[in-house]
Amino acid sequence: MLTVLLVEDDRDLADTLIQYLALEDISCDYASNGVAGLELMSQHHYDTLLLDLNLPRLDGLSVCQRLRTAGDDTPILMLTARDQINDKLLGFDAGTDDYLVKPFEMQELVVRVRALAKRRSGQVRKLSCGDLSMDLTNKTLTRQGQPIKLSPTGWTLLETLLRASPSVVSRKQLEQALWGDEIPDSNSLKVHLFNLRKAIDMPFKTPLLHTVARQGFAIKVIDAHKENE
Known part of the structure; x- marks a missing residue:
């Protein structure tokens, strides 16, 4: 079974994602802010990190940068409502591996999670x-x-x-x-x-x-x- 960490401050969306991923045989831990997300990343191994861009306490870009600076090569899928090319470039510069713009189809999320989980990130610095x-x-x-x-x-x-x-x-x-x-x-x-x-x-x-x-x-x-x- 794949294990992912979801860092998302919208609890309703998070609950929906967690339930859907469970149906797809993907176990999902949850954090509601960037600081809590980093703490869980330091304590556990995950196949993929699902990371919202706009987070309280520490935003998604900062979380991504800190993980890559520390040498963490967990594949990261950034979830965001921002669809401008500059926003995507900022995400890739910070070390994300893939980008999914809200709203998205649940099946597309699962496909991308499974694809990312097959490899380690090449973004680690x-x-x-x-x-x-x-x-x-x-x-x-x-x-x-x-x-x-x-x-x-x-x-x-x-x-x-x-x-x-x-x-x-x-x-x-x-x-x-x-x-x-x-x-x-x-x-x-x-x-x-x-x-x-x-x-x-x-x-x-x-x-x-x-x-x-x-x-x-x-x-x-x-x-x-x-x-x-």
């Missing part, structure tokens, strides 16, 4: 694993507070791995992320992975970049006493 932190807005990378410099290719490689972390990314997926269909010789990825390991792991005690036999590569924290996969 901060990625991290353990003590490694990548700030996509400021283009900075640190581990244990120490700045790390990467080549543009190394940056793309690490971003791809961090977005999937802790899951494994196949060699083919990494090659496509770096070069598309114009993949260079077979040693190129190996060289870039070596350089990435040298930058993010070698100066530190605990490795984060792991080779997973016959599957690919992963950025993750593992037990110090556990053998590398």
